[in-house]
Amino acid sequence: MTVQLPTKIKLNHSYITVKLIESGVALDMGDQQGSYSSRTNTIYLDKEQLEGAAGVDLILHELAHCIAYQYNFEKNINEEHVVNSMATGYTEILKRNPLLLKWINQELGKK
Secondary structure (H helix, E strand, O other): OOOOOOOEEEOOOOEEEEEOOHHHHHHHHOOOEEEOOOOOOOOEHHHHHOHHHHHHHHHHHHHHHHHHHHHHOOOOOOOOHHHHHHHHHHHHHHHHHHHHHOOOOHHOOOO
């Protein structure tokens, strides 16, 4: 059974919306494969870039932007704060989102 990337990902007290967009739209947005809007708490992903390890890297990259925003990296930029916040943020995401974890395992198992 194929697991689909979830459209909602819980981080701390909020849900992040995941929207897949056409490649042409992603290119028009600034030649990006993905982006995060803190205003709407939404991740936009080029739907053609979500296969295998590269797709996992893309979603983790955008989730890192979410973690950075929620843990106020702009106000506190020292290595220990960043590393602790990223570890805590990813632990939160993986613990609260079992479908995301299944999708990651599925995609990392592809050759």
